[in-house]
Amino acid sequence: MGLLSPFNLVWLFGSLAVLVLIYLRARARTTIDVSSLMLFEEIGAPVVQRRMFRLDALFWLEAAALSALSLALAGLYLTVLRPIELHRTHAMVFDLGAAMGAREGNQSRLDHARSEALAIVSRAPADTRFSIIGYALGARVIHAETSDRAVIRSALMSLEAAAVAPRPAALKAALIRAREATAIDLFTDRAPASSMVADALDPARLKLHLVGAPAENIAIVSLAPGTPGIRQGHCVVRSFAQHAVRAVLTIESDRGERLTAPIVIEPDEEAVVPFGPLAHGGLVHAQLTAPDDALAADNQRWAYVAPGDSKTRALVLSADAAVRDDLSRILLGINQNLTVAAFDPAQYRASANDSYALVVMHNCYLPGLHAPAILLIFPPAPGEAGITVRGTIAGVELHNQSRREAAAEPLSFAQVREVALGPQDGILAQSVAAAGRPAIPLAAIGTYRDERVGLIAFDVRDRLLLNPDDLDALLLTVHLIKRLTAPQSLEVVATGAYVTIPTTGAVTVIDPNRHEEKLSADRSGHAGFTALSAGRYRVTTPAGETSVYANYFNEDESNLSAGPETVPAADTAARPGHQSLPMTMGMESLEVWLVAIAILALLAESILLTGEWWRRRIPRYV
Numbered sequence: 155m156g157l158l159s160p161f162n163l164v165w166l167f168g169s170l171a172v173l174v175l176i177y178l179r180a181r182a183r184t185t186i187d188v189s190s191l192m193l194f195e196e197i198g199a200p201v202v203q204r205r206m207f208r209l210d211a212l213f214w215l216e217a218a219a220l221s222a223l224s225l226a227l228a229g230l231y232l233t234v235l236r237p238i239e240l241h242r243t244h245a246m247v248f249d250l251g252a253a254m255g256a257r258e259g260n261q262s263r264l265d266h267a268r269s270e271a272l273a274i275v276s277r278a279p280a281d282t283r284f285s286i287i288g289y290a291l292g293a294r295v296i297h298a299e300t301s302d303r304a305v306i307r308s309a310l311m312s313l314e315a316a317a318v319a320p321r322p323a324a325l326k327a328a329l330i331r332a333r334e335a336t337a338i339d340l341f342t343d344r345a346p347a348s349s350m351v352a353d354a355l356d357p358a359r360l361k362l363h364l365v366g367a368p369a370e371n372i373a374i375v376s377l378a379p380g381t382p383g384i385r386q387g388h389c390v391v392r393s394f395a396q397h398a399v400r401a402v403l404t405i406e407s408d409r410g411e412r413l414t415a416p417i418v419i420e421p422d423e424e425a426v427v428p429f430g431p432l433a434h435g436g437l438v439h440a441q442l443t444a445p446d447d448a449l450a451a452d453n454q455r456w457a458y459v460a461p462g463d464s465k466t467r468a469l470v471l472s473a474d475a476a477v478r479d480d481l482s483r484i485l486l487g488i489n490q491n492l493t494v495a496a497f498d499p500a501q502y503r504a505s506a507n508d509s510y511a512l513v514v515m516h517n518c519y520l521p522g523l524h525a526p527a528i529l530l531i532f533p534p535a536p537g538e539a540g541i542t543v544r545g546t547i548a549g550v551e552l553h554n555q556s557r558r559e560a561a562a563e564p565l566s567f568a569q570v571r572e573v574a575l576g577p578q579d580g581i582l583a584q585s586v587a588a589a590g591r592p593a594i595p596l597a598a599i600g601t602y603r604d605e606r607v608g609l610i611a612f613d614v615r616d617r618l619l620l621n622p623d624d625l626d627a628l629l630l631t632v633h634l635i636k637r638l639t640a641p642q643s644l645e646v647v648a649t650g651a652y653v654t655i656p657t658t659g660a661v662t663v664i665d666p667n668r669h670e671e672k673l674s675a676d677r678s679g680h681a682g683f684t685a686l687s688a689g690r691y692r693v694t695t696p697a698g699e700t701s702v703y704a705n706y707f708n709e710d711e712s713n714l715s716a717g718p719e720t721v722p723a724a725d726t727a728a729r730p731g732h733q734s735l736p737m738t739m740g741m742e743s744l745e746v747w748l749v750a751i752a753i754l755a756l757l758a759e760s761i762l763l764t765g766e767w768w769r770r771r772i773p774r775y776v
Contacts, residue, residue, distance in 0.1 A: 212759055219755035226748035231741045242282040243299055245332035246271050248313055249325070249342035250290045252711040255315030256369050256448045263366040264315050267341035270363055271310055274339060275303060285335065290316045290686065291650055293328035314667070316686035317451040317706040318650040322350060329354035339363060369714040370395035372419060373452035374442050375707055379407075379459040381490040382435035389427045389440050389455075393419035394713045401444035403427055409434040409461070422715075435459040437644060437703075451688045452712050456646050456703035460489045460639060467509065469523070470496040472516035472531075480619045481514055481531075484628070488635055512639055516614065527638045529608040532571055541609060542574040550612070551586040552596060552626060565626045567596075567612035575600065575609070580654040580680070582637075583630055597634050601656065608638040643698065647685055649706040654682045659696040666690055666704075 248254075248271075254264040261269075275284060284306045286296040297309035325346055332338050333355035340346070343366040351357050371394045380387030393399055399419050406412040413429045432438070442453040460466065468485050472478045478496040485494050492512075499518040513523050516531040519538045535543040550570040570585065572594050582597040598609045610631060612618075619628050637645070647653060655661055661673040661681040666689025673681040685691060685704035693700040 211762060215755045215759040215762070219752040219759070222748040222752035222755065226745045226752070230744045230748060232744065234742045242279060242337075243335040244274070244278060244282055244284045244337045244339070245335035246274070246284065246286050246310075247325075247328050247332055247338065247340045248286070248288045248296075249320055249340075249344070250288045250313065250316050251320035252315060252317050252449065252451050252706065252708060253343050253366070253714060255317075255451060256366065256371070256714050257450075258367055258369060258448070262315065263343050264313060266365045267363060268310050268313060270365070271339070271341065272307060275306055275310075285332070286310065286313075287328045287332055288313060289324040289328040290318050290320050291684065292321070292324050293331060295331065316649075317688040317704070318686060319708040319711045322346075326350055326354050329360075333359075337361070341365060366714075368396075369448035370397075370399065370446050371449045371452070371712055371714045372399055372401055372442060372444055372447055373449070373707055373712045374440055374455045375424065377438065377440045377455040377457045377705075379435065379438040379457045380431050382430075382432045382459060382461060384490050385431055386428045387430045387432065387438070387459075389429065390424055391417065391419060391427060391442060392424045392712075393421060394715050395419075395446075396421055396715055399444055399446065401442055401447075404441045404443070405429050406439050406441075407432060407434065408437040408439075432459070435461045448714050449712060451649075451706045452708075454688065455705045455707075458636070458640050458644060458646055460491060466491065466511040467493045467495065468512040468514065469508075469510045469525075470494060470514045470516075471499045471502060471518055471520065472496075473498055473500065473518065474516070474615055476617060477516050477615055480614065480617065481516070484619060484631065485512070485514070485635070488632060489639070512635075524605065527606045527608070529610070529635065529638060531610040532569070532613040533573070533609070533611075534571075541607070544572045544574060546570070547572050547591075547594070550594070550596070551588075552630075553584050553586045553593060565624055567618075567627075568616075569613045570594065570596065571611045573609065573611055580656075582634060597630050599634065599637055606638055606642065608634050610634065643700050645700065645702045647702060647704055649685050649688055649704045651704070652682055652684050653691070653693075653702050654680045655693055655695060655700065657681050657695040657697070662694040664692040664694075 248264070248267060250264070254267070255262050258266070278284070281301060283299040283301045284297075285299045286306070286309050288294055288296050296313065297305065300306065325342075329338070329340075329351065336359075338355070338360050340360055341363045343364065345362060345364060348357060351360060373392055373394070375390040375392050377389050378387050387405075389403060389405065391401070391403065398421065401417055401419065403415045403417055404412070405415075411432055411434060415427055415429065417425055417427060419425050436459070438457045438459060440455045440457075444453075447453060466489075470478050470481045470485070472481070475498075478498075482494045482496050485492055495510075499515070499520060502520070504520075504522055510523075510525045512527045512529065513525040514529045514531065515523075515533070517534055519530065519533055521538055530541065533541060533543055535545070547570050548568060549566055551564050551566045564586075575581070575595060575598055580599055581595045582599060584593045584595050587593040594611070595609070596611045600607055600609075612627070614627070614631075618624055619631055621627075640646075645653065655673075656679055657675045658679060659675065661675070663671045663673060663683050665671070666687045671683065673683060675681050681695075683691075685702065688704050688706040691702040691704065693702060
């Protein structure tokens with residue numbers, strides 16, 4: 155509390171002194187009323203009790219009015235904490251994972267979140283600036299801060315759920331981008347960990363909107379097309395429903411084969427549905443149809459298998475007999491219609507009648523061999539087929555292992571060839587960058603003189619590919635061989651994968667939702683995009699058209715049987731309506747209150763004086 159002008163207190167003390175003097179003058183002498191009939195009668199003088207100062211209600215009311223007015227004139231104020239005046243900024247963060255696309259009646263979970271956000275925009279003051287941030291694999295700003303309501307509503311309507319599971323790191327990045335806003339709203343179907351929120355921003359500033367209700371879903375987990383004419387294929391379907399679900403599974407290929415199987419899946423069970431064997435193979439598509447299924451992204455799946463209507467030949471060259479045996483087993487496991495020939499490169503004699511669909515060379519290179527697909531494993535110096543070998547490195551660790559959580563130790567290779575790739579090569583795996591040594595490619599695929607060339611830079615001796623403890627090496631090799639032998643105009647990937655396209659010009663990509671995107675080639679002659687939707691991507695380049703099929707399944711996101719998690723009251727990440735704003739010391743003026751007190755005191759005095767006057771006016775009869 156304080157006074158802006160202490161000198162003005164003279165008004166307070168001066169006015170109160172005048173008031174006291176007036177009352178002293180009025181109360182100093184007692185007046186006696188004498189009747190005219192007793193004018194000449196001698197009587198005794200009454201005993202008069204003199205008062206120097208008499209305190210009554212009128213005095214206190216007048217003193218209060220004068221004091222209040224004097225303090226108001228002096229500028230009485232209070233020192234208080236006030237929030238710093240900031241521009242009103244409101245950040246709305248949206249979970250765009252696959253589960254947000256689950257249907258609930260005629261709307262999806264994302265539609266419900268959008269409706270809540272539109273209501274917030276409608277209720278906000280006109281000067282509020284909104285920003286919209288979405289996250290799934292990563293975080294991105296859908297629209298920067300603006301107070302234009304039409305633009306914000308348009309941005310909200312453009313939100314779409316992706317067919318990927320949202321990453322916790324993406325949520326944290328989205329909250330970090332939003333933390334400068336004075337208010338933050340998070341729309342999701344799963345409550346984030348409070349510790350993660352606290353690392354990104356003040357949890358009290360975050361208002362959590364949990365959307366969604368329990369829903370039933372069935373999903374295709376995997377599709378194995380088998381071997382055409384030899385081995386059955388199978389499709390694994392999982393139920394996340396609370397009761398038995400009837401569905402129809404349709405298997406069809408691009409060569410005209412079609413199989414339909416009605417199935418009944420028990421709650422929280424998996425059904426393995428065998429089919430075939432297919433007569434021809436090719437691109438195989440599985441489609442699941444169920445009346446009460448809430449999520450559509452995991453109801454279809456694609457796989458490619460080499461056609462079985464013609465025998466193809468593969469050649470394996472290695473000086474190590476165990477390596478030849480391991481590679482032959484892997485090739486036959488991928489395609490049983492292959493005829494595999496394995497030789498020591500020193501003993502192999504090429505023939506004019508030899509024709510191979512795939513040639514695999516381990517620690518050797520025969521320049522006279524040509525095939526539509528060539529796989530070089532641990533190639534020697536100086537290198538060929540567009541690959542330059544710079545040297546050999548020992549003890550290299552594989553980066554981004556799919557089984558890193560389950561493995562006791564990270565997968566490392568005894569020997570790796572350091573290579574320089576051509577501009578058209580796409581890297582499938584690389585090493586972990588060590589101190590003083592950058593990451594090097596461990597698996598890649600590219601094109602050289604109209605031949606598809608694959609590279610595996612690590613050595614596969616000592617039964618590396620068949621060792622259960624080194625399963626990542628086998629999976630990487632199988633994936634590369636499938637990519638190498640598949641048609642160049644066809645690619646099957648998982649959603650969330652980054653697809654690279656070698657091109658010399660502009661690229662047009664039409665996603666499964668029929669959204670068109672124009673891409674440009676980079677300096678290495680590649681264009682790329684991330685497959686965020688499940689289905690077929692049509693990619694058009696100057697060289698022709700390519701189809702990319704994206705498969706989606708995630709156990710956590712596909713499980714819709716439970717509703718949004720209940721957030722404990724103590725969880726500060728979910729407390730609505732609390733905003734922690736920066737504070738500063740400020741002055742709160744009391745002038746209005748003091749003037750109001752003076753007016754009330756004067757009104758009370760007027761009422762007392764009016765009552766006294768009215769009592770004197772009423773005649774009294776004795």
